[in-house]
Amino acid sequence: MSKELFNEFDAVSSKQWKQQIQYELKGADYNETLVWESPEGIKVKPFYHIDETVTPAQITTSATNFKIVQNIFVHDVDKSITRALDTLSRGAESIRLTIADETIAVEKLLHAIPSDVQVYIKPTFLKAEFVKSIQSVRPDTIIELDPIGQLVKDGNWFSNLDADFTTLNQLNATLSVNAETYQNAGANMVQQLAYILAHVNEYFNRVSAIDKPITINVAVGTNYFFEIAKLRALRQLFNALAKEYNHQFDCHIIATPTKRNKTLYDYNVNMLRTTTECMSAILGGANAVSNLAYDAIYHKDNEFGDRISRNQLLVLKKESYFDKVNNPADGAYYVEEITKQLAEKALLLFKELEANGGFITQLIEGNIQRKIKESAEKEQTLFDEGKETLLGTNKYPNKNDRMKDDLELYPFVKIQPRKTLITPIIEKRLAEKLEQERLATENQ
Known part of the structure; x- marks a missing residue:
């Protein structure tokens, strides 16, 4: 029926549309x-x-199987x-468990979670005995081991380059790439994709046998269609790279809303931001989505924030289909x-990184950090000039908002010499400077 209906209309070419638009512009270019x-x-x-239109990319995503992830710091x-x-x-x-203490009774924890539930474990250390204890209890656990991510975020390896990769080569464990840091620090999408690809390539080159899917943690921003395209391009680029190493597995993408555009004041708007970001993640093909609570930047984990963030995903899944x-x-x-x-530009940047020694070399030389800083500063300037808008913060702020007495967490960059x-690579929100100025004048 719909086919017959549309056949009633003559096809309109791209040239005809442009001519009509040019006419409506009344001479404007x-x-x-x-x-x-x-950017x-x-x-x-x-x-x-x-x-x-370009030939559609051959990207297989499975939105019907995406999982709602709950983060728990143990x-x-x-x-x-x-x-x-x-x-x-x-x-x-x-369930995604972040564990900072290797003496935690992880076996007891794993035995308590139903066997049909996917469990992710993110240790903040690298110990072979700890990993083996997890594997002995629950072999299907996805253990997020990412010494390069540790170097990126902390500035140091867990031990050192050789020791960390020796440990990885001793373990038949899942590897992870923490790419959230790049987005949260202000890298543009081409940089994010290229750095993820280079990050993964280091593992392909340095770990002798990778016979499980690689987990990639990505942060999703507010540019709705671009973020959908970013995740699709990521999967396409990963599979092209994996093919060169005869790696037979697709990547496993866990998406989380970015922190970069989240605000301290008018914090309820964060729920709107995270909703569209979760939508982009699902449509872009994330295997799992872990939402960010609306108050995560200034409150400790709490039942209300967790419930709201989880319910946002449930509404998308159960009511919005x-x-x-x-x-x-x-x-x-x-x-x-x-x-x-995005894929073409990221591939060019990736090849440039590899031609200059690879990702780790570029980190040690400071080139990655410099490029991200330049990108972040451009975005910060747009925000400071009001050309990039965060409603309730640099546009239509509520001057009566008071937040000084509600801070359970320090919401700004912490300097630890x-x-x-x-x-x-330091994560930093766009609104930090403006919020610090507002906090300083709240009682004046």
Whole structure:
């Protein structure tokens, strides 16, 4: 019926659309008026047409299988078990445990979680005995081992380069790439993709046998369609690289909303931001989504914040039917074009990194940090000048908001002078300077 209906209309070519648009502009220049350029150097057109559409990328995503992840930082085993079981009964589908103490009774913790629930464990240390104890109890646990990510964020290896990779080569464990740091520090999307690819390539070159999927943790920003395209481009680039190493597994993507655009004042707006970011993550093909609580930057973990963030994903899944269609972005002309351009630009940057010694070498020389800083400063300038908007913060702020007495966590960059091998990549929110100024004048 719909096919017959649409057959009633004559096809309109891309050239005809442009002619009509030019007529409506009454002499104004089409490119200057309607075409804008993204921070990645991608020119975005006002419309996309089948006449000019690229061949759809062969990317297989499975939105019908995406899982809702609950993060738990383990201090007390019994309390963590109680919390894990409670969140599973209230909609969580996977549990992600961050463990900072190698003496934690991890076996007890794993035995308590139902066997059909995917468990991720993110240790903040690298100990072979600890990993083996997990594998002996629950072999399907995804252990997020990422010594390069440790170097990126902390400035130092767990031990040193040789020792860390010796440990990895002794373990038949899952490798992880913590790419959230790049986005949260201000890297643009091309940089994020290229650095992830180079990060992964170091593991392919330095770990002798990788016979499990590599987990990639990504942060998702607020540029809705671009973020969908970013995740699709990531999967496409990863599979192209993996093929060169005869790696037979697709990557496993865990997506989390970015911290970079989250705000201290008018914090309820953070719920709107994280909702669209989770939507991009699902449509882009993330295997799992871990939402960020609206108050995460200034409150400790709390039941209300967890419940709201989990319910946002449940609404998308159970009421908005985001889990009903696989490959939902396939054939969307705009998304396909952005995917293509992001992938091409990221591949060029990746090749440049490899030609200059690879990712670790570029980190040690400080070039990665410098490039991210330059990108972050450009975005910060746009925010400071009001050209990049965060509602409730640099546009339409509520001057009556008071936050000084609500801070349970320090919401700004912490400076800890110490000796490091490299300059760490520091995550920083756009609104920090403005918020510090507001906090300082709250009682005046």
